[in-house]
Amino acid sequence: MRRSNFPIIVAFAFFTACSPASVEENVDFVIDDAAKSRLDSTLQAYVNSGNVAGISALIFEKDQEVYFNAFGFANKEKNIPMDRNTIVQIYSMTKPITGTSLMTLYEEGKFQLDDPLEKYAPEFANMKVYQGVDENGEMILVDADRPVTIRDITRHTAGFPNRDNIPGLSKVMKEKDARSYENTLTVMAEKIGSTPLWFQPGTQWEYGQSVDVQAFLVERISGIPYADYVQEHVLSPLKMNDTRYVVKEEDLDRFSAAYQRTGEGQLTQMPDSSAHAFNLKKWPLTPGGFGLTSTLDDYMTFARMLVNEGTLNGTTILKPETVKLMATNHLPDTVTERSWLPSKGRVGFGIDFAVRTDPPASQEEMNGVIGEFFWDGAASTLFWVDPVNELTAVLFVQLFPYDGIGLHKNFRDAVYGKFEPQAK
Structure with a gap:
């Protein structure tokens, strides 16, 4: 795994040390030809095995697109391939967007x-x-x-x-x-x-x-309806036009089907009427914890705003110090009961992100870099922001139950290379 030589310090310190302005022209990239080959073979293998119907991934590094590919089908019954503009349900990847909305009010001094x-x-x-x-x-x-x-x-x-x-x-x-x-x-x-x-x-x-x-x-x-607030303060400024609660009728052919894995290589396509029930009409509830749909490019726009300390393409959503605050572990050591959070790796939790505090100790643990922050969704989607390498990754799939096939682990290994513990 490619890592910088750095002390183990709090997560937010990496933002200032690794800003895009400090990158030299000839610096090595995490996503080199070997990584691209690993990514292609890893994602294709999941489709070939029948454990995933369709899957796509997009990675930016040092403000450049360094990887995109899509495999399989967004809808096997209709023979619609997984593509860059496929719309998926992001479930809990809604949460960081909500946290960002909340922190715009924090910046205005509306609460502590x-x-x-x-x-x-x-x-x-x-x-x-x-x-x-x-x-x-x-x-x-x-x-x-x-x-x-x-x-x-x-x-x-x-x-x-x-x-x-x-x-x-x-x-x-x-x-x-x-x-x-x-x-x-x-x-x-x-x-x-x-x-x-x-x-x-x-x-x-x-x-x-x-x-x-x-x-x-x-x-x-x-004093503003939440759906309107998030639209006005996050989605519209970033031009995330495909991120919304209700999928328009003219876009339904881009809306990925959802799949239930019932055994090795066995998938059942879930009826749209139930799988997409929340996103086919406007409901009174506009939840912050789930409910949004998005595309790879839209969610990557959100991730790139974060890795660039709150500003993207001249549009500022949050101040750098606010992003750092969100990407800092807020869990004290006294909070020892952490449910399934340790399965995400050696992490704490910030403001709507898991925050990596330590490197993996073995190849079996979830791969990642100290200082990264991330989250995922019930349909096995994933994203992370790696400030050390100025890397953002988004993985889209529509698979239930949540990642029972080691998808996130293998995707991370494909990005960074398998973690090798350093000799003592």
Whole structure:
């Protein structure tokens, strides 16, 4: 794996050390001919094996496009190939876009990260915390030790429950149905705020509805509907014209089908009526945690804005110091319960990104460079920003369940070369 010689320091230090202006003409690229060959063979192999219907990838390095290719089909039934302008559901890759929207308000001084959420949203005042159930199956609740903060909802430490196997509490979640497409963000927030927390704020990392609450907070603080706000402050300025909640009828032929992998080399195309249900019409809910569709070039535009410290092609979305703040680990060592986050590699969590804090210790671990920040989506999509090498990568596929085939690991290995632990 190609790496710079650098000390292990906090993630954001790499931005200033590796700005595009410092790059020399003859500097080596991560994506050389060998990497391109690895990428082609890796992605093609997934299609050939029958484990992926269609897949595409786009990589920029040092402000240049260094790799693009697409293999297989966006829709096998209709014989539509996967292409550069294929529209996909990005699911949780919506989250970093929401976080970016929220931080535009932070830059305006509208809030501080350690402000209580209830300061702006009384729906989250006087939260109760789950302690189990009694002999009658009734929930045991105590007062929260402290209010949920905005920092909590940006790093998934708020305590919002997100599992279907918590005695008593999961039943309440199901009954509230906060993520129903028929809910507005305000109704959603009321339902989440009236559901007990699973754990005390700030004590665990648990993925969930925090970024949907961020979208609600943007709407509440700005006074502008969230869908309009993200359009006005992120998507339109960056000319991300194919990134949206509702796919236009004239673009449906570009909208990739979704596939369920049922066994080795076995794929079932999911009905569009169910797989695309959220994106075929306008719903009251405009979630921050999922729901957007995008293309490779659109999402790459977003990633390149981040690697360029908040500005792209003369358009500034965020200040450099804000991007650095987002790309810095905000999880203290005291947060030891981190659900499945360690499966992403040796990472912490910033503001809507996982942040790599240490290199992999073995070839079996997820590959990456200290200082990178990234996220992925339920349909096995992935992106990352590598400030050290000024590299941004976007991988698109529409595969369920989420990456059960080592796709992300092998894609990263194809980019960087397999990690070789240094001799002691």
